[in-house]
Amino acid sequence: MMMNIATIFKGCAKGDPRYQKLLYEEYYSISMKVAFRYVSTYEQALELTQNGFLKIFHEFFSIRLDKDVTSKEALSAWIKRTFIITLVDHIKSAFDLYKPRPIRGDIWKQYDRPFTDEEMMHIQLIKTLKGLPIIYRLVFNLHVIDGFTHGEIAGMLSITVEGSKQNLIRAREYLNKSFVKMNL
Secondary structure (H helix, E strand, O other): OOOOOOHHHHHHHOHHHHHHHHHHHHHHHHHHHHHHHHHOOHHHHHHHHHHHHHHHHHHHHHHHOOOOOOOOHHHHHHHHHHHHHHHHHHHHHHHHHHOOOOOHHHHHOOOOOOOOHHHHHHHHHHHHHOOOOOOHHHHHHHHHHOOOOOOHHHHHHOOOOOHHHHHHHHHHHHHHHHHHHHHO
16 A cells, blocks of 8 residues: 555545545455355355445444554454455355355456466365355355354354354365365
8 A cells, every 4th residue: 555554544434435445456356355265156256345345444433543453464454354254244144145156167267378287276276165065165264264263153153163163074074075086
């Protein structure tokens, strides 16, 4: 970011569209990638990313710069956490929309060069993660990738801590079987 984080924060807290745009541009790419891990389609990720930013801009009114956010890293962590909680809330409200679906082939299309081996492995990993039943995918993403505790996950998903742990075990078993089939 070109400006001081405090300036951007204060502008967003006042609802100033110029500062909201700066924040959006800074965090859009990573937010879209996070959303795509959680949902089934690119279109869903796009919609939930927009909803996530609306929630983030709304939440700026309830946090304080000096207490809740003291640095760019703290702001990034707060944005990511708020964004993920918003994603989970949307997914919980419409589980059927987020059942595993095939990913359109053109989403991976590159125009200037062929994929590297690492990129191909990444694509296969994303496809495999998206093949998980939604509850397994949610728990796996929340715990393994985003670092939420089983207690936090249980609260977000309205399940027990034990249920969260069991879903993680099942997700790992599913992934292990898939990777064995692919020889990874």
